[in-house]
Ligand SMILES: Nc1ncnc2c1ncn2[C@@H]1O[C@H](COP(=O)(O)OP(=O)(O)OP(=O)(O)O)[C@@H](O)[C@H]1O
């Protein structure tokens with residue numbers, strides 16, 4: 001490794017004396033020129049001098065930078081952890097440089113910090129970062145540059161000086177030092193290279209996150225997050241294979257638009273337990289995206305909703321579950337705690353329940369959220385609304401273009417059952433399959449129920465007992481449905497025995 005540049009050590013004594021000797025002649029010439037200039041300048045007519053030169057500032061400025069260049073030919077670029085117009089977010093350039101340095105220069109650093117991350121296969125591993133205060137050298141196209149991790153200033157009580165006045169309080173920096181003759185190389189090629197490589201490393205080490213705005217808030221960010229670990233994938237999702245393929249192709253089409261902002265909107269609708277949330281998780285796992293799960297009842301204003309959106313990062317799925325529970329067409333909202341009618345008392349023809357609490361996120365706020373901002377924020381995003389009652393939603397909210405795809409998640413058909421039997425019991429055929437096929441044509445049962453029944457629960461449970469349990473449940477459901485129909489019919493018979501037509 002070549003000797004470290006003098007600016008890194010900030011100990012200029014030997015360097016200065018060498019440079020002073022070497023450039024003594026130049027200095028005296030410069031001093032002579034300045035003296036001559038100061039003598040001549042008062043006698044020159046002012047109007048002949050450009051404004052700045054007349055005041056001497058340009059010359060002084062040049063002289064100063066020439067002297068500085070002679071004394072210290074090294075330039076410094078500072079990448080701050082926070083700031084740089086990114087508000088409370090960690091600076092992207094800082095993060096990328098940190099990732100790059102960790103991967104490329106960590107072997108040279110004497111103190112490293114380890115951070116836990118997961119690789120593409122979900123296995124935990126450690127990522128090394130250059131620790132605060134460390135200096136490392138890097139070589140790029142034969143040129144040497146030096147990185148210095150500058151820790152946050154600490155005040156005397158030990159912790160970061162967050163409360164200290166001034167710009168630098170509580171911040172850490174990466175400082176890049178290089179010779180001034182490398183300026184073009186560093187600015188035009190090296191820094192973009194660091195950004196590119198750092199970004200790729202971050203992608204590879206990324207742990208996906210599930211963000212939510214519900215509950216208590218810490219700090220200024222609208223979002224809290226936990227690691228996102230959901231087992232659902234397209235390979236575990238039981239649904240019409242053609243429909244599944246179509247969704248995957250649609251996601252692929254967006255993903256192929258590398259570097260361009262794109263968004264897709266999906267409306268997932270269907271009864272509870274048909275796999276809407278599982279579909280969202282499968283999408284996130286397929287695309288390798290984060291999820292932002294918006295609890296709309298916790299958002300007080302359209303402005304807050306907008307700010308939350310701006311706070312999201314690219315490569316993410318923004319989800320509003322049960323959108324019919326969160327917002328009514330006039331902008332009044334109902335708490336999620338107040339449940340919708342369950343499947344048993346579910347009546348598709350019934351009007352949507354009256355909202356009981358009035359919030360300030362309006363339909364138009366949501367419409368702006370779902371389309372107006374996409375173009376401005378760039379990135380790659382998918383927005384998903386789920387509902388048990390698509391018919392209750394305002395057509396404006398779900399029109400094509402806003403919600404590009406409307407996907408119905410439906411009750412379990414025989415194909416879906418076979419898929420689940422293969423996944424849960426490793427079965428492709430069984431004598432009970434014919435019976436189950438016949439029953440599924442008569443009875444509505446959700447994939448969630450079927451999955452539950454096909455899961456062995458007690459020691460001694462096997463494929464046969466699980467399938468028998470399913471047959472039994474289907475029979476009971478058929479009997480319950482028949483009884484409900486009979487009840488409904490008898491309710492429509494008036495006391496005098498007349499049958500009242502349904503409207
Ligand atoms: N189509 C499906 N394929 C595979 N498993 C499913 C499917 N649908 C439901 N399940 C199983 O049922 C569980 C519940 O499903 P999920 O939460 O996705 O339903 P949902 O449609 O979101 O229901 P809700 O409307 O109540 O939110 C899942 O964890 C999964 O195990």
Ligand SMILES: [Mg+2]
Pocket residue numbers: 276277278321386
């Ligand atoms: Mg759900």
